[in-house]
Amino acid sequence: MLLESVRKNNSRPKTxxxxxxxxxxxxxxxxxxxxxxxxxxxxxxxxxxxxxDDAGVEASAIAFINAHGTGTPTNDLIEGRVLGELFPRTPxxxxxxxxxxxxxxxxxxxxxxTVAMLENQQIPASxxxxxxxxxxxxxxxxxxQNINGTLAISQSLAFxxxxxxxxxxxGDL
Amino acid sequence: xxxxxxxxxxxxxxGYEQWRTSLLHPTTTAQQANFRNLAIPDSGFxxxxxxxxxxxxxxxxxxxxxxxxxxxxxxLGACLASSVHDQIPGGxxxxxxxxxxxxxTATTFSFLDTMINxxxxxxxxxxxxxxxxxxxxxxxxxxxxISGPNLSLSQPSPLLLPMALQCAANWLxxxxxxxxxxxxxxxxxxxxxxxWQCLQKTNCGFTTAPxxxxxxxxxxxxxxxxxxxxxxxxxARFGFLEKIAMNPKSIPDDIMLVGTxxxxxxxxxxxxxxxxxxxxxxxxLCGDFPAxxxxxxxxxxxxxxxxxxxxxxxxxxxxSAGNPPGLIGCWQPWEHDxxxxxxxxxxxxxxxxx
Numbered sequence: 001m002l003l004e005s006v007r008k009n010n011s012r013p014k015t016x017x018x019x020x021x022x023x024x025x026x027x028x029x030x031x032x033x034x035x036x037x038x039x040x041x042x043x044x045x046x047x048x049x050x051x052x053d054d055a056g057v058e059a060s061a062i063a064f065i066n067a068h069g070t071g072t073p074t075n076d077l078i079e080g081r082v083l084g085e086l087f088p089r090t091p092x093x094x095x096x097x098x099x100x101x102x103x104x105x106x107x108x109x110x111x112x113x114t115v116a117m118l119e120n121q122q123i124p125a126s127x128x129x130x131x132x133x134x135x136x137x138x139x140x141x142x143x144x145q146n147i148n149g150t151l152a153i154s155q156s157l158a159f160x161x162x163x164x165x166x167x168x169x170x171g172d173l
Numbered sequence: 174x175x176x177x178x179x180x181x182x183x184x185x186x187x188g189y190e191q192w193r194t195s196l197l198h199p200t201t202t203a204q205q206a207n208f209r210n211l212a213i214p215d216s217g218f219x220x221x222x223x224x225x226x227x228x229x230x231x232x233x234x235x236x237x238x239x240x241x242x243x244x245x246x247x248x249l250g251a252c253l254a255s256s257v258h259d260q261i262p263g264g265x266x267x268x269x270x271x272x273x274x275x276x277x278t279a280t281t282f283s284f285l286d287t288m289i290n291x292x293x294x295x296x297x298x299x300x301x302x303x304x305x306x307x308x309x310x311x312x313x314x315x316x317x318x319i320s321g322p323n324l325s326l327s328q329p330s331p332l333l334l335p336m337a338l339q340c341a342a343n344w345l346x347x348x349x350x351x352x353x354x355x356x357x358x359x360x361x362x363x364x365x366x367x368x369w370q371c372l373q374k375t376n377c378g379f380t381t382a383p384x385x386x387x388x389x390x391x392x393x394x395x396x397x398x399x400x401x402x403x404x405x406x407x408x409a410r411f412g413f414l415e416k417i418a419m420n421p422k423s424i425p426d427d428i429m430l431v432g433t434x435x436x437x438x439x440x441x442x443x444x445x446x447x448x449x450x451x452x453x454x455x456x457x458l459c460g461d462f463p464a465x466x467x468x469x470x471x472x473x474x475x476x477x478x479x480x481x482x483x484x485x486x487x488x489x490x491x492x493s494a495g496n497p498p499g500l501i502g503c504w505q506p507w508e509h510d511x512x513x514x515x516x517x518x519x520x521x522x523x524x525x526x527x
Contacts, residue, residue, distance in 0.1 A: 028265060029269070029314045029322070030314075031318050032315065043320060046320065159308075160305070160307050160311030160314075160323075161315075161323075
């Protein structure tokens with residue numbers, strides 16, 4: 001991604017249009033366990049709330065969420081529950097079914113996908129997802145669909161309980 | 174940023190008192206021991222190793238039984254920096270930054286050895302979990318209950334320390350956190366020692382890179398954490414870090430500078446004039462390793478806080494009263510580059526906040 005600063009009065013320093021704006025971000029640590037997420041998703045909740053506050057928007061304004069979605073039982077259980085509680089009507093999905101887990105590159109790659117999806121106003125199905133887990137009670141997208149919105153979140157949950165949420169606003173294109 | 178506490182761990186010992194005494198009143202050099210070099214039999218060479226027994230003052234042996242040496246080094250530095258300030262860091266309003274050039278190298282190579290020697294099925298899960306690059310920061314966060322942003326930086330580069338400090342400054346300025354525990358850690362391992370020895374003697378198929386000065390000191394290891402906050406009060410125990418500059422265009426003529434790299438063999442004509450620079454030769458205290466840059470910055474803050482210069486200074490700047498001024502620069506040259514006169518990092522530490 002090529003990033004440019006935005007002046008405080010929101011006028012961009014150059015005349016070229018932006019594909020998207022980073023409206024806010026949140027980062028928090030579970031401070032809980034080396035390999036397992038906090039059972040209530042404490043750090044993820046905190047990171048999401050900070051990102052929303054940073055951007056000055058409500059959860060209901062988010063058009064979609066590009067979840068971490070590793071497809072592992074522990075991650076998906078905690079992440080799915082948190083999203084179901086905080087964003088009950090917001091569609092979410094994982095792109096890892098399309099790319100595999102690219103580890104250190106995953107956060108950046110999925111942020112780029114999120115920007116592209118905001119541009120195209122379309123989100124994908126979660127590749128590889130077939131059967132809802134009743135313990136989660138909330139399921140990702142199963143078909144590609146159009147969306148109508150300007151804000152989206154891309155979140156990454158790392159080993160050792162690091163959680164980060166990037167909140168993008170659709171750009172000028 | 175206000176520097177509220179320093180947590181140093183090195184061959185000189187651990188904790189501020191041992192650090193201060195070793196820095197300001199050096200009597201002997203660090204304990205050194207010869208260590209076997211895997212590639213060169215019977216060619217032991219000195220390395221300044223560190224014990225982390227003091228960690229038991231803060232955390233029970235049971236709790237840290239699965240931590241590797243790198244994580245223990247980091248955790249001890251973090252605990253020391255957290256134990257001396259009146260406001261103990263922790264919670265969601267505290268951030269954590271851990272910077273390292275090479276990370277848990279001993280653990281990483283040991284993990285690979287278990288796979289190479291005995292196959293995937295016998296790979297050690299404990300070695301694996303400790304070899305993950307942000308494991309040490311996770312151990313610190315868990316034990317000190319720091320649930321704010323948690324960042325691990327891994328880069329063998331002179332930009333490592335300024336990047337870590339600038340990130341801490343950004344978090345504080347944006348109001349994301351009220352405190353940042355910011356540290357640099359590096360450990361000794363046999364592979365690193367082997368490479369080090371090759372650079373010294375250039376007899377193992379390696380040659381010294383063009384423009385790179387071969388190391389001349391003993392290898393060391395250690396960690397150093399700073400507890401930082403916004404400069405909201407008029408005083409801070411170790412002063413205020415006012416400026417973080419990479420490749421500054423100029424250095425004011427009248428500023429006193431503290432540095433370390435002259436003793437590493439950099440040419441005299443590089444950087445600021447020697448008469449303005451106090452060369453601390455920290456390698457004599459704890460050996461040389463990438464994290465030594467953080468120790469130089471801590472030394473600058475220590476000199477300012479104690480209002481005294483180290484004993485036995487043979488060269489360098491001295492005020493007429495023998496005391497340091499209220500603003501000290503810390504100068505850390507990068508590798509030798511004859512094209513640039515001021516290739517390096519400059520930090521200003523002052524007891525007078527703006």
